[in-house]
Amino acid sequence: MDFSALRLDHVGIRVTELATAEAFYARLGFRRDPDEFSAADRACGLVHPTGLRLHLIYNGIKAREGNVLMDAAVKHPGYTHAAFVIANMDALVAWLASEDIAITQGPLVMGEGRRKVCFIRDPDRNVLEFNELLDA
Structure with a gap:
């Protein structure tokens, strides 16, 4: 192996509405990182005071069955x-x-x-x- 994974940089979370998701994660202590925002890519980076990072990918659509990876009867691969x-x-x-x-x-x-x-x-x-x- 030519590399070593040192740590996880961030987790990407697909959401339907940026303002709602950003407000929720702000309650958990995450704040927008202005250097990690791309309207073109519909991605918004958040950072916690501890250094933890999340990227909100705000191009999701509401699913009738809730979370398609967790709540649907058929289990699809994914995070x-x-x-x-x-x-x-x-x-x-x-x-x-x-x-x-x-x-x-x-x-x-x-x-x-x-x-x-x-x-x-x-x-x-x-x-x-x-x-x-x-x-x-």
Whole structure:
């Protein structure tokens, strides 16, 4: 191999409406990166204070069945979710409740006790996973 993958740069998330998606992700702490915006490509880069990056690809159409990768009976290949490591699940759960953001699954312990996880959906039904890593 001639290269080494050092880290993930960003996750691209297809959305239907930029303003709605950007407002949702702003609640999670993401802000528009003016250097990562392209109206021609319909892509908007967001950055979190921790350095995490997302690209909102705003050319999606509303699907009748919700998220076609997760909610449809026939499972198509594709990226199904982005997962974030967090410091405190209890604090996240309390914050989600205060923001009226529904938890779609969890919190529960997974990975043979390695992590506590919960899942939410953005306005376009894209899945976001949050993981609190537990001591071995």
